[in-house]
Amino acid sequence: MIENEVKSLEIKTYTGLKRIVYAGKNSYMGMRYNLLNEAAFRQEVILAAILIPVAVLLDLGPLETVALIVAVLFVLIVELLNTAVEATVDRIGKDYHELSGLAKDTGSAAVTLSLIVCVLVWGGVITSRYWA
Secondary structure, X not given: OOHHHHHHHOOOOOOHHHHHHHHXXXXXXXXXXXXXXXXXXXXXXXXXXXXXXXXHHOOOOHHHHHHHHHHHHHHHHHHHHHHHHHHHHHHHOOOOOHHHHHHHHXXXXXXXXXXXXXXXXXXXXXXXXXOO
């Protein structure tokens, strides 16, 4: 390895407020990338922008409201992790490899399961509250 590569691998040891600012910048860059480049993430953000206010406005208890919001945020989190997996696989190489396909398919399956969880939580809370 050349010296520059070794330096780039060194762990940054920011502490205190500088660490928080640095982490915030990285988070912003990740969110920005996904909003600009990932159609599925944009769609899920639009859905979250609708569902989170609905969850707050519904006549529910605090625990139910939090459950609805967490279910929506869970989808966004899993989508971000899926993009991270895809980016890592693509960084390794664009050539087809069975394990690369498996990694991407597994990430996609995780997103699908998170959407199912969201639908189940919303369906369960709404039906138990309004149709039980």
